Amino acid sequence: MDLGFPLGIRLTHAFNLVFLTLLIRSGIEILGGHPMLYFNDHCRPGSEWIRFTSKRMFRNLRWTAEDEKQSYTPWLALPGRDNLGLGRFWHFVAVIGWLLTGLIYLFVLSTSEQWQRIVPTSWTVFNNAWQAAVAYLRLDVPLPGNPYNGLQQLTYFALVFVLTPLQIATGLAMSPALAGRFQWFPRLFGGRQAARSLHFIGLIAFVAFTVHHVALVIAHGLLDGLAAIVLGEQAPTAAEQAVAVAIALIFLIALIALHVWATRRSLLQPRAMQNALQRIVDPVQALLLQPLTSQQSYRPEDITQDPRPNGRPPGNQAFIDLVERGFAGWKFEVGGLVDRPLSLSLEELRRLQSQHQITQHKCIQGWSYTAAWQGVPLGVLLEHCEPTRDARYILFRTFDEKWEEPGHGEYYSVIDLDLARASQTLIAYDMNGQPLPTAFGAPLRLRLENQLGYKMVKWIRSMELIADYHDIGAGCGGWRADLLHYSRIAPI
């Protein structure tokens, strides 16, 4: 059967290469955020099955998970040099493009006879695949099938209908919003970290497929193969082969130029790139994932012993004095656009309505742990302070002067008012039945269980209801969004 390669198939093949290469390089950047992979959700050091870092951590000096990051070269990662925020933006933009390309491909496949290329319709495909494998082993090219031989058909079918959905599903399983709403979902893969590992193995499978695919295209005849996928010519003339080679080379040069441009612009003008990519990514994640509310309920036996802390505790003398006094005399201030400003001691906060929850903490770097949290639902605090109609966001200020990164101001974060009213959004004062340890955010920390960890501000000093956040800090909605080019919202 002569199905040929219609324009839709040829274009989606080209765009697939563009988006896959962006996905792979940005995925490597994301991996550098926590260059270890696990099959357990506790992520205890030493329990990783593979790691991509040149270092291990000190025994005689204190460190946090941020210190475990590994900077990758821009030759490999997009953009490289420890740019997790922009790496994630690139990854999600590429995901959107890749999924659209895939949908168009499936549309072309299903509305024409093209589906016969990759969907086996007879059990003879296995015998045919064996015959093809034997031919390849003999350094020969098997006879064409219908039009693919059995081995090609099974491989492409597995790629499109098994590996690709698995990659999408394991990627989604790492979304705190989706996993928080549907706790069973990451368990389908053995947990969040198993999903992360499978996502990585899937990436390797795509790379392996690409190497295999290119090798066999060469084995079948590179010039004919290029003419078929570039021009749609099944029996090309020498001139058509030359044109196909020229177009393929131009395409490859353009692809390399795109990667060079994306890498350089991300490294040299990160804010401009953050703003540009954010305009594409944020509306999509705000529409699809941000509204999902967490309904997590882990068992006490799921709690992680001795989890990783992240971020160095504040080092300013005022905070140290408060720690030494057990925060006696300190008051948590609630102000801004409210009718009733509040000033509450820890004891007064503890007397308000409290909520207990066992949830999984999911760091943007990739690691996770499970802990029990107790605190005041943020919705309850909002009822007490009565926000005005102009209030749209909540600004959390902290004791954290970020002494390890001086010159960038105190740590702060802004969240949407809607998110504050979610059922598992807490101002937590206890962790695992004990007052919040300093390393984990004493005196108070935020729990936003459908968000990544960096939105759950630690060492909270005050909260302020505001109408706009663009005049705070660099105007991106948080210290990490300002400095590290993270997104203001983090449901994935």
Added chain:
Amino acid sequence: MTNSESQTKNRESWAPPRVGLQVERRDRWEVVRHGTFAGLLAGFALGAAEIVASTALRGDPWLPFDFAVAIVVGPDALAPAFPVAASVALGTVIHTFLSVLFGVMFLSALALTFQLSARSWLIALYGVVFALTVWEVNFLAVLPLIAPGLKGRIDLATQLWNGIVSYSLVYGPVLAAYVVWIRPGTLDRWWLTDRDGVEAAPLGRD
């Protein structure tokens, strides 16, 4: 005061940001040197395995040499008239050159991805996967390009034993065994944990 609270008191107790103890170093000369050794060792083992397999299957110990030579001179090297001495000499040179090249490539790939200090079973897996990739790329992609006349010239048993089995069970594992044994570029063993009585974890919280 808890231990974690005492962390705030002394900034000097913190490691510099983003710094850890190096468990691997990247030294180009070291990678090239050990890649050469690993490649020569694995190449020798592969050559020996192929000669044994070829002798057992076809009674022809020189066939692997002929195929190596065919990369350069084409299918004429497979003709009975082609001198054995020339085949052995040139075949050895080509095989040695490719062994060194692929050995350096293997070590470079491990160093680039920080896998020189990886667990032993992972390095063994890398060895096998790398060997099969070398076989596939060489025999399915490169050979048809440079010597198209060789297509379909090998029977299945020979290709199976001289190709897949020799590469995956001899060449790859020997490459990996060299790395596991020598551990080039490896400065420390990261995977030791409490269970081994060496490493307390997580650090910074004791």
